Amino acid sequence: MSATSHGGLLALVREHGGLSRQQMLDVTGMSRGTLVARLDALARLGYIYEAEALAPTGGRPARRVRFDDRGRVVLAVDLGQTHARVAVTDLAGRELRGSASDVQIADPGVLAAALDSGAALLAGGRGERLVGVGIGVPAAVDPASGTVVHPTTIPGWAPGAVRDAVRERWTVPLVVENDARAGAVGESRGPDETLVHVKLSMGIGCGIVVGGEVLRGAAGLAGDIGHVRVGPATGPLCRCGRRGCLAAYASGRALLERLGGSLGDLVAAQFDPTVAAALTEAADVLGTALATTVTTVNPHRLVLGGTLGPLPLVVERVRRQIHETVTERAWPVVEAGTSGATVTGLARLVVAAAYAPEAVDAAVAAAPRPP
Structure with a gap:
């Protein structure tokens, strides 16, 4: 990326929270005429605006050029x-x-x-x-x-x-x-963090963020752990048509096939002995399956989201399985996800x-x- 292109200039303004024209000239080394023309184009399209005046240095006071996020x-x-x-x-x-x-x-x-x-x-x-x-x-x-x-x-x-x-x-x-x-992107705390986010609801999904970038993989399947076989070929039938997939053992759909009701019913009855036992079993299978992901990616945090993932029982059982399966040096923080991530x-x-x-x-x- 060239810092002197229109997009490069906008990225520079966003990175610094606003700059004066002279500061941009100093950083980019471009001519004043070219800078003015490119800033005018960005302003016409609503990307930037002239904000507060800077401290006077003699003559007409300069203004800070800011990224225009007003009402966006x-x-x-x-x-x-x-x-x-x-x-x-x-x-x-x-x-x-x-x-x-x-x-x-x-x-x-x-x-x-x-x-x-x-x-x-x-x-x-x-x-x-x-x-x-x-x-x-x-x-x-x-x-x-x-x-x-x-x-x-x-x-x-x-x-x-x-x-x-x-x-x-x-x-x-x-x-x-x-x-x-x-x-996973919503849960990420910035470019210095490696994060694994698991969504446990009707299905099981996983997102991985490394260095601020989400991993997608060659075919868009990075993190598709729900259809990894964790049981025998004679295990329960998964919606994908195979048997023994993680989702067939530990997803919300698998739990509802055993217990009936809805995901909301499971959450409401999480302390019922029968429901708690089923959640414990599912979380143990999930935690064991995630051990390979944790060892491979070595995240700072493993965040459990979705409808069922944040339940305290699920978080604790997944944490326990990770601690029992993965070397201590690779233990991540295991915690519940946030609403709206x-x-x-x-x-x-x-x-x-x-x-x-x-x-x-x-x-x-x-x-x-x-x-």
Whole structure:
């Protein structure tokens, strides 16, 4: 990335929280005329603005050039197998307005209903500018195209269903991501941390963040631990068609097949001896399976999210299995996830995509020239 391109200049301004023109000239070494022209283009497109005056040095006081995040918002849609969370956030991922509903992800109307909710939430704001849309789905996603691959949980969805539905409504940057990976981004505390995030709800998903970057893998399957075989080939049947997968033993769906009810019922009855025993067994299987991931990645933290992951019994049993299976030097902090991590992660991913230097350069190049 060149610091003298339009996108490079914006990245420089964002990194420093604002700079004067002279400071930018000192850092980049570019000519004043080129700098002024590029800053004018960024200002016309709403990327920057002139903020507070700096201390006078004689003559006309200089002003700090800042990144224009005023009124900028992201639409984040977290689609789980049995829930949907739709939110309008600021660029830091803080939710401004939101709605939640129970869904069945295989229902072909789920996506349109969620986008309708998003449109209504956006209409409820004043003076806002949508910079991008993030959609989290409980399936593997191709990192290059944003299409759904290996849709075990959403078999009725066409690969490009999410992308095409959003494009019909908004012409802004779009990020489509696996929900567990988006949750990992939302849980991440910065580029110095290695994090493993496991979502335990109806299914089991996993996201890994290293150095501030989420791992996606060659085919978008990094962290797809739910379909690792942990039992014999004669074990319980998984939705993927194989037997003995981790999800067939330890997912919320596997628990409900044994106990009945809903995930909410499991949470409400977590201290019932029968339910607690089933949760303990599932968490032990999950913790043992995660030992390989922990040893391979060596994370600072292992965060358990979703509906069932944060339950104290689950966190403690997973921690115990990790401690019994992994060498002490590799023990991570094992803790419950935070509510809304997937929405936060989607917002962060959208902001990273919308304001990437190459995206800014492309937007400037495509904009009409001033008369």
